Amino acid sequence: MPNTGYQKYTILEEYNLNTLSTTGVVKNNIKGQPDYVTPNYNTTACPLPVVITYNYYNAIKYSCSCDGVALENNVQVKVPAVGIIGEYYTPNSPSGNIYYLTSGSSFGSNTTYIELKNIHSTSCATTPCS
Numbered sequence: 001m002p003n004t005g006y007q008k009y010t011i012l013e014e015y016n017l018n019t020l021s022t023t024g025v026v027k028n029n030i031k032g033q034p035d036y037v038t039p040n041y042n043t044t045a046c047p048l049p050v051v052i053t054y055n056y057y058n059a060i061k062y063s064c065s066c067d068g069v070a071l072e073n074n075v076q077v078k079v080p081a082v083g084i085i086g087e088y089y090t091p092n093s094p095s096g097n098i099y100y101l102t103s104g105s106s107f108g109s110n111t112t113y114i115e116l117k118n119i120h121s122t123s124c125a126t127t128p129c130s
Contacts, residue, residue, distance in 0.1 A: 003050040004040040054078040054115075057085070059099040075099060079116045089116040 012035060012047045013027035029037055057079065061072040077099055079089060099116055 003046045003065050005041050005043045005046050005048050007042040007045045008039040009037045054080055057083055057101045058103045062098050075114050089114055106128055
């Protein structure tokens, strides 16, 4: 289960406020007891999970060899944020290919897609072929 942002206390340890040292008394933090410490909202100690929004596109797959030939048209891809139509992206897994975004898309749940980094391609040429 992901973090909720609440910090919970399961064990209580008694301290002497005059000496600022522990007394050695330790007990479970049990709801209903007078010394029960309630959970507090603390996203610094208990950070919330990061939610990544993906956007889906159709793309043309090119080889990084820049031989002038598109390897595949209408490849379905996803980018973690907003991609830019008409720009080149590299995949998360190195493959020797770049992907040129041609249009936005919405895929069904059974769609297979290539996950792209949210950066413009710099590993090949800025265009598939010169």
